[in-house]
Amino acid sequence: MSEKIKFTIDGKECFAEKGANLIEAAKENGVYIPTLCHLEGVKPAGSCRICNVKINGRPMTACTTTLIEGMNIENNVEDIQELRKIIIETLFVSGNHYCPACEKSGNCELQALGYRFKMLVPRFPFEFEEKEVDAEAPKIYIDRNRCILCKRCVRSLKTEDGKSIFAVQGRGYKAMINIDHELAMNMTDEEATHAMDTCPVGSILKKERGYYDPIGSRKYDKKPIGSEIEQIVTN
């Protein structure tokens, strides 16, 4: 039997296996730590920074933190929540996110976080930067207007022999997601669907399948993001 450790989140006593990832352990204890880049089972990147928490008083990303005994974590506190809201708002203004016509609307994690954090008006100026779309792959469509560079696709979408279908090209504000067209040529329908579902926003889309989920039955139409974790009853 593996060793259990004790830690607290906002004063709540929590338990996890030794060596557990904080964001996943929090989930098991019914605490939602928001994230846009983390995927269970995939090596953490800490790229979106939305999972920032205070650990023993210091801001750190939860997805890259391995729990140790006695950690005191602050999650639902004013300054951390404000920091997260600022990050979400900057993601919105630095991309071209037109939710009204986006087919990911209702299933989009960024939009869902915008609602959760009550982002009512943009307080930062829009950049309206011109971004290219890549529609050449037969099964998927890359819309960089909506990409938040979370790198989920880069880290998790690989061929059977381990080759990455996606990669980051450029650095800093010029960084963008690119696709290996040779590998993309052989993507199956299932892989295309998986790629679309992996993307937290509407940047990777499966071709010719838009708007198949009617309004009212989309992922976040009825319950806000995180609520399924917060409903977990723990001892």
Place this chain on the structure above:
Amino acid sequence: MPKKITIEPVTRVEGHGKVTIHIDDEGNITQSRLHIVEFRGFERFVQGRPYWEAPVLVQRLCGICPVSHHLAAAKALDVIVGAGTGDGLTPTGEKMRRLMHYGQMFQSHVLHFFHLASPDLLFGVDGDPALRNIIGVAKKFPDLAVQGVMMRKFGQEIIKATAGKKIHGTGAIPGGINKHLTQEEKDSFLNGPDPMNIDKMISWSQDALAFLKGYHKDNKDFIDNFAVFPSSHLSLVRKDGAMDLYHGVLRAIDKDGKKILHDVDYQDYLDYIGEEVKNWSYMKFPYLTEFGKEDGWYRVGPLARMNTCDFIPSPLAQKEFEEFKAYTHGKPNHMSMHYHWARLIEILHCAELMKDLLNDPDLMTGELVTKGTKCSEGVGLIEAPRGTLFHHYAINENDQLTMANLIVSTTNNNIPMNMAVNYTAKQYMTGQKKITEGMMNAVEVAIRAYDPCLSCATHAMGQMPLEVVLVDSKNSIIDRMKR
């Protein structure tokens, strides 16, 4: 001294426009124009987007009739995905779309008649502007106002049940629809508590028609002689000549009722229709190419549909149609104010069609989407509340839109509205020394009869500022009047 009168903005229409009227020294109208002062640009900025986005993206043109744009775009994309030219969908796909469309037509016509047009009828063209608005109607005729609100709500609920949302839904997708009607939705529309059920809607539609016909009887001179001018008329009709608001062939008749566009396939609309651009308006001027830019203009919308179709395929509306046709002895009706009458007959027709569809089991089960061999170009036409709406798209091998051409219903009525403005200005202002608020409203009443959606996006209602500026021939302001 010559004068130029500017009415800006035109009120109680959808969108923003202005009217200019030039009067010479003798008080004669030398020129009158309806200018559309907004620029939208949808045809350009959809380029590069994936084609399946078009029905959701372009419907943002309008907050009143988004369903019309949504469906016209979806119909064009049906062609592209190989689902036939408007009649190849599954029964569920087509019937759900039709229900959505009739709900839209119903609510939009109701909005226009009760909220935008009724103040002119109830308080008079030159009535007190403080009362001549929807608030005035609500205060003096509360039952009528409630009826308008509830009828519109019913139409909006139908849209929500079929498109997912009352405004800007996502129901229609290339090749079909994304949902069925649920038993709960069906029951609520058929047997909902009074007044929210389809039988009440039919009954209220008949009441509205009775009200208008009564008004017509008492105000024959105004209704029959206001902004009357001969014109051609164009609309879709079903292949057998019946009124069909969702799909059909293109038919146009001339002022005497002779067919000048013989039930053609709208996929070939470019062979028959051209568009002219003028430097004083952002709205284009469509015309039938066979008759040229000067003579090829035509009217669309409820009045045109009454003139082009041979019959209405629902019993109560057909009875009203027969009375409407008998009024002009079967000849085309050119009276602008009869748009209101035609619009109310269509409200009744849509209510009847909605009842039939709500009892149809195909809405609750069956395949939603069908697709075939993809092609690179498609045209979708629909009879929107304000008239024939054209959507035309082309895509490249990567599924991106490369071309979009939209001829919006109101655009088709551009010259007719200018004609109506001209007739009314001449009728009310020629030789007048003082231009009154009532005279200015008369011009707006003429425009309003066409229920224009000037921007197909913004909404103007009630007491918006209206400014008239009198300028001399050197454009110096000599008088200014505000309300």
